[in-house]
Amino acid sequence: MSATATADLISRAQSGDHDAFRALTAPHVRELQVHCYRMLGSLQDAEDALQDSLLTAWRGLDRFEGRASLRTWLYKITTNRCLNARRSAARRRAHEWDIPGVHPPDPTRLGEVVWLEPLPDALVAGGVDALPGPEAHYERVESISLAFVTALQLLPRRQLAVLILRDVLGFPAKETADMLDSSVESVTSALKRARASLDRQRLSNPDREPPPAPRSRSEQELLATFVRAYEAADLEAVVALLTDDVFISMPPMPYEYEGLDTVAEFCARIFRAGRRFELVPTRANGQPAFGTYLRTPDGTSNGVGLFVLTLAGDRISAMTRFEKGVLPWFALPRSLPARGGLPGSRP
Template sequence: MTTSSELDAARAGDEDAFTALVAPHLRELHVHCYRMLGSLDDADDALQDVLVSAWRGLARYAGRASVRTWLYAIATNRCLTVLRTGRRRPREVALPFDAPPPDDRTEVPWLQPYPDAWLPVEPVEPGPAARYDATESIALAFVAALQVLPPRQVAAVVLGDVLGYAQAEVAAMTGTTPTVVKGLLQRGRATLAQHRRDEPRTGRDVHGHVDLHVDRAVAHRFARALEAGDVAAVVDLLTDDGWLAMPPLPHVYRGRASVAAFLQAAGGWRAGRRLTLAEVALNGEPGFVGTSWDGGREVPGGVYVLTTRAGHLVSATRFLDDRLVGLVGHECPRP
């Protein structure tokens, strides 16, 4: 809990007091920036800017809202600036083989996974207005869906439906009115509901429950099949509408035939290269970090996030940025 002496010391320029003031909120602020921006890289940059802005703005902090709410307001507005400028640039990568033509293109090539190890140690209890639980609100599908909303709708949904702030609080944090926030929430919810109907990517059953045992069993079968280069076994796990994506490339392969064609092309290139997949928890879903051996040399083998449904694989997202292989092993975000 923030003390008045701690706040006074921070306002007087005591950096240690400022660190003590903001440290309890760093993890959840990082997750907040990630939800809004969909990228670890952008969340890292945004959090740094938030801390600079908070340090410079301490004299203007009147204390009418909690330090946590004040920091969330700064973080939200910083992310809105990033979203409005549209300056996000995914890293350029290329496949080392000729791939078949994709069936579709993703709208979110900058999407990156979020390690469960980076989440707050003590789950943050959302306010009474929240519509999403902690698991659903960090799922890759949800974060990707947020990215197609206009910036102000993203802010309204994350602050209101994820964090549970009341509409009047959201309005104060974003410099608008409760009436405007209500409209933003209605439009954002409608778009997210349509996205859910179009892309039924969920491991939940009709009652909203998740069978983690089934999730992990499917994930392990996928990993073993991919390590063995057994395309048929991978494809057998897919639902009829299952698909494969690979950010930052925009390629999406939909359906068993298209996924099989891509994996066969990849398998031809991989011949003689051994792949191993180590389990890791990402976005509250089954994930793997790959390591490949090329002529005795160990090289990154990609990061995978899987989504399952009723004992089958709905989607596999294979992140091609080699930096992520080492990054997801870190235990917490870098403040």
């Protein structure tokens, strides 16, 4: 959009033209939604914060003087609305174990970020395409991975905002300071502490192989092998696909399991309980994912959750399980019709 066209829309919107405001903000809405998701770790909370931010922008548009770009002004409003949400929100409580007929093994630990939700790739594609500034530190896909978003939630509020604005979006220190009504020195200090905190969380394992390229042949072969093994409840085949430090989490349940033996026991208890599944592929947070459907005696399969996989080379290094309520976000059905053939067979 040309500067003249933008100026005309701003003038019309400041005069009360709702259509002009929507046209003005439309190019930025999706990336602002992803920004809210990074800040809050929950798609539902992100949508609430986004709508609150757009309402604030509409009401305050007469005070927009063009000293910064419209995009920067919108990011300032949205960031501060998210900070307010983090300050005031009563985070969702952890859920109790909800897998019938399965007694869970003792968890390695209890996770803190039980409000974490997945982000459909349909939103990622439109919300991460805007080119980050030259000072961005993280790759686009890395910046919305489940591991990264989880780590962000453990940062203090101001450090979180600074790290996203500087290292993810690449805003200069001066612009970041202006957005947060702070000083460059304070922003620089907060960024240093945030980076150190992420380093302590060891988000990246230097000995771990990088994941295969999304939708590449190697990724598809690994996923196909996983689907065959998991749907057949072939414990040995599933375990053969896992890294030694594999990790399972299940928000909003706090149970977390780490290490090959522990995760193998977890999977064994699921399979020994007689639970058999159909997996339907999708993608979340730039990662492969599957809607999980529990087979029933009449042959139908009911949706019970969503798996998001983290890959490392030709292995799986993490599995995150979400509740069935997220399935509609991925245009996945609540149930699957009965398949033909013998029980458990696939055409």
